[in-house]
Amino acid sequence: MSRAVLTFVASALEMVHNGGMSSSTPATARARARAEITAEIKASARLQVAAVGASGLSLRAVSRDLGMASSAIYRYFPSRDALLTALIIDAFDAIGHVAEEANLSLAGSPPEKRWRGVAHAVRRWALDNPHEYALVYGSPVPGYVAPSETATSATRITDVLLGILAEAAPTIARIELPEPPDETAVEMEAIVPGLPPRVTALGIGLWAQLFGLISLELFGHFETVITDRDAFFDHQLTLAAHSMGLDT
Amino acid sequence: MSRAVLTFVASALEMVHNGGMSSSTPATARARARAEITAEIKASARLQVAAVGASGLSLRAVSRDLGMASSAIYRYFPSRDALLTALIIDAFDAIGHVAEEANLSLAGSPPEKRWRGVAHAVRRWALDNPHEYALVYGSPVPGYVAPSETATSATRITDVLLGILAEAAPTIARIELPEPPDETAVEMEAIVPGLPPRVTALGIGLWAQLFGLISLELFGHFETVITDRDAFFDHQLTLAAHSMGLDT
DNA sequence: ACGAAACGAGAGCAGTGCTCTCGCAATGAG
DNA sequence: CTCATTGCGAGAGCACTGCTCTCGTTTCGT
Numbered sequence: 251m252s253r254a255v256l257t258f259v260a261s262a263l264e265m266v267h268n269g270g271m272s273s274s275t276p277a278t279a280r281a282r283a284r285a286e287i288t289a290e291i292k293a294s295a296r297l298q299v300a301a302v303g304a305s306g307l308s309l310r311a312v313s314r315d316l317g318m319a320s321s322a323i324y325r326y327f328p329s330r331d332a333l334l335t336a337l338i339i340d341a342f343d344a345i346g347h348v349a350e351e352a353n354l355s356l357a358g359s360p361p362e363k364r365w366r367g368v369a370h371a372v373r374r375w376a377l378d379n380p381h382e383y384a385l386v387y388g389s390p391v392p393g394y395v396a397p398s399e400t401a402t403s404a405t406r407i408t409d410v411l412l413g414i415l416a417e418a419a420p421t422i423a424r425i426e427l428p429e430p431p432d433e434t435a436v437e438m439e440a441i442v443p444g445l446p447p448r449v450t451a452l453g454i455g456l457w458a459q460l461f462g463l464i465s466l467e468l469f470g471h472f473e474t475v476i477t478d479r480d481a482f483f484d485h486q487l488t489l490a491a492h493s494m495g496l497d498t
Numbered sequence: 499m500s501r502a503v504l505t506f507v508a509s510a511l512e513m514v515h516n517g518g519m520s521s522s523t524p525a526t527a528r529a530r531a532r533a534e535i536t537a538e539i540k541a542s543a544r545l546q547v548a549a550v551g552a553s554g555l556s557l558r559a560v561s562r563d564l565g566m567a568s569s570a571i572y573r574y575f576p577s578r579d580a581l582l583t584a585l586i587i588d589a590f591d592a593i594g595h596v597a598e599e600a601n602l603s604l605a606g607s608p609p610e611k612r613w614r615g616v617a618h619a620v621r622r623w624a625l626d627n628p629h630e631y632a633l634v635y636g637s638p639v640p641g642y643v644a645p646s647e648t649a650t651s652a653t654r655i656t657d658v659l660l661g662i663l664a665e666a667a668p669t670i671a672r673i674e675l676p677e678p679p680d681e682t683a684v685e686m687e688a689i690v691p692g693l694p695p696r697v698t699a700l701g702i703g704l705w706a707q708l709f710g711l712i713s714l715e716l717f718g719h720f721e722t723v724i725t726d727r728d729a730f731f732d733h734q735l736t737l738a739a740h741s742m743g744l745d746t
Numbered sequence: 747a748c749g750a751a752a753c754g755a756g757a758g759c760a761g762t763g764c765t766c767t768c769g770c771a772a773t774g775a776g
Numbered sequence: 777c778t779c780a781t782t783g784c785g786a787g788a789g790c791a792c793t794g795c796t797c798t799c800g801t802t803t804c805g806t
Contacts, residue, residue: 280772280783303637305553309763319786321765330763388637389551390717401722428740430733433726441723455707455734462710463703469638474649475689478681485678486703492676493741528752528803557794567755569796578794751804762793773782 288326290316292340295333296382303381304334334385339403341382346406348375353410361418362496366487368410369460373483376464383468387461408457412442415453418496422449425495456490536574538564540588543581544630551629552582582633587651589630594654596623601658609666610744614735616658617708621731624712631716635709656705660690663701666744670697673743704738 294315298307309330313320327333352371356364376383415422427448430438438447441454463486466472467479476482491497542563546555557578561568575581600619604612624631663670675696678686686695689702711734714720715727724730739745 278773284783308761310761320763321787322785324764325784384637387713387717387719389632404719428733428736428745431729433729434733437724437726437730451730451733452737455711455737458710458714458734459703459707460710461714462706462708465635465713466706466709469635471635471652476685478685481679481681482685482699485676485682485699486706488676488678489700489703497676526804532752556792558792568794569756570754572795573753748806749804750806751802753800753802755799755801757796757798759796760794763791765790766788768787769785771782771784773780775780776778 284326287316291323291326291333292336296337296340299337299381299385300379301381304385307334309333335400337382338385339400341379341386342400342403343406344379344382345372345375345386346403346410348372349407349410353414360496361414361421362491362494364414365411365418365491365494365496366484368414369487369490370483372407372460373464373467376468380468383464387465388469411457411460412450412453415449416442416445418494419445419449421496422452422494427452452494456493459486459490532574535564539571539574539581540584544585544588547585547629547633548627549629552633555582557581583648585630586633587648589627589634590648590651591654592627592630593620593623593634594651594658596620597655597658601662608744609662609669610739610742612662613659613666613739613744614732616662617735617738618731620655620708621712621715624716628716631712635713636717659705659708660698660701663697664690664693666742667693667697669744670700670742675700700742704742707734707738 291312294312295307298311298315307330309323310320312333313323323333327336348371349368352368353364356367359367423446429435430447430451434451435447438445438450438454442450463483467476467483472479472482488497539560542560543555546559546563555578557571558568560581561571571581575584596619597616600616601612604615607615624635671694677683678695678699682699683695686693686698686702690698711731715724715731720727720730736745
C-alpha cells in the first residue's frame with residue numbers, strides 16, 4: 251500500500267530516536283536492512299493502533315501491509331506484546347518530546363505560563379493521538395508486564411513538570427500548605443532532593459489531576475456534561491496555578 | 499441491533515437489582531431460567547475478567563465454564579461487547595454503591611471526613627478490583643460504544659461527591675477562588691444549580707484528581723517512586739481538603 | 747392441543763498468535 | 777576464494793477466538 255510513505259515516516263522517527271547519529275555506523279547491509287524493516291513494522295503497527303486501538307493490533311495485518319509472511323515478523327519482534335511495548339516506549343517518548351518542546355518554546359516565561367503551555371500541549375497531543383495515549387495512560391493491556399525499559403522514556407514528561415515545579419518552588423513555598431507525614435516526606439525528598447516535601451507532594455497531585463482531566467475527557471466521561479472542553483481545561487489550569495500560588 | 503442490546507442489558511440489570519427476591523413474580527419457568535442463566539454467564543465472565551482482564555474475556559471459556567455450547571451464549575448476549583457492556587454497568591454500580599455506603603456510614607460527619615471516607619473507599623475498591631476498575635475508568639475497549647444506558651449508573655459516584663461538595667459549599671465559598679470564564683460558568687451552573695460555578699469547577703477538578711491518583715497508582719506509574727501509597731494518598735486528600743478550605 | 751417462539755448443540759467460517767521446518771542468501775573466518 | 781555459520785523469508789500447521797447457520801427439541805401462549 252503506502253509502502254514508501256511508511257518507510258519515510260519510520261526512518262524519520264528512527265532518526266528522532268537515536269538522535270540522528272546512526273549514519274556513522276552503517277554496519278553491514280543486512281543490519282541496515284534489519285533496522286529499516288524493524289522501523290517499517292513499527293510504523294505499520296502504529297498506524298493500525300491509531301486506527302483501531304491497541305486491542306485491534308494484528309501481527310498478520312502488519313505482515314500483510316508490508317507484504318511479508320506473518321511468521322517473518324517474529325524475526326524482529328518475539329511476540330505481539332513486544333511490538334506493543336516498543337510502541338508504548340515510542341508513545342512515552344513522543345509525549346515527553348511534546349512536553350519538552352512546549353517547555354523550551356516558553357523558555358524565559360514565568361513558571362505559570364510554562365506549566366500551562368506544557369499542559370495544553372500534552373492535552374493536545376492526547377486528543378490528536380487518543381489510542382497512543384491510551385496505550386500509555388490507559389489500562390495496561392493483556393498481561394501488563396510494564397518492562398523497566400520504559401522507565402527512561404516515561405520520566406521525560408515528569409522531568410519537565412518537576413523542573414517547572416522546582417523553579418517555581420520559591421514562590422510556592424510562600425503559601426500555606428499542609429505538611430506530609432514523615433513516610434511521605436522522605437519519598438518526596440527522594441524524588442526532588444532539596445525541594446520542600448509539601449511542594450513536591452502538591453506537584454505530584456497536580457500531575458495526577460492533569461492526567462485525570464485528560465483521561466476523563468478522552469475516555470468519554472465528560473461526554474454530555476461539558477461541551478466547551480478547551481475553556482474548562484484552561485480554567486482547571488488556572489485553578490492549579492492558583493493552588494500553587496503562582497497567580498499572585 | 500443496538501435496540502436488542504439495550505433490551506438484553508436492561509433485563510440483565512433488572513436481574514441484578516432485585517437479587518433473589520424474584521420469586522414473587524415467577525413469571526414463566528422459562529423466564530426464570532433465562533434470568534438465572536444470564537446471571538451465571540455474567541458471574542463467570544466477571545471472574546474471568548477479574549482473573550485475566552477485559553481483553554482476555556472469552557465467550558468460549560465462559561461457555562465451557564457453564565457446560566454449554568459456545569453458540570448458546572448468543573441467546574443471552576448478542577456479542578462479546580454486549581456482555582462486556584453489562585459488566586461495565588455492573589462495575590459502575592458497584593463503585594457507586596461503595597461510594598454511597600461510605601457516605602452513608604459517615605452521615606453527620608463534617609464534609610471533609612465524608613470526602614475522605616468516600617475517596618478511601620473508592621480507592622480501596624479499585625485496588626481490590628483492578629480489572630473491573632480498568633473496565634470503567636481505563637481506556638475504552640475496542641470500538642468504545644459507551645451506550646447511554648450506563649449514564650444512570652455512572653452518575654452515582656459523582657452524585658455522592660457533588661452532594662458532599664454542595665453541603666460544604668458555604669465553607670468553600672469563603673475562600674478565594676478564581677472565577678471560571680462565562681462558557682464554563684454556565685455549564686457548571688447546569689451541573690449543580692445554585693452552587694457557585696467556581697466551587698463546582700473546583701469539585702470537578704478534585705474529582706479528576708481523585709481518579710487520576712487512583713489510575714496512576716493502579717496502572718503502575720507509581721511503581722518505583724512511591725512505596726507507602728496509603729500515606730501518600732491520604733496526604734493528597736489532605737491537600738484536596740486544604741484547597742477547598744475545609745481544614746480550617 | 748397446536749402453532750409459534752425460545753432454546754441448546756453442533757458444524758463451520760474467517761480470523762488470530764505463535765511454532766516449526768525448510769531452503770535460500772548474506773556473512774565472516776580460514 | 778571456500779565454506780561453515782548465521783540470518784532470514786515462506787509456508788504449513790496448531791490451538792484458539794468471535795460469530796453464524798441449521799436443525800431438532802422444549803416450552804409457551806392461546
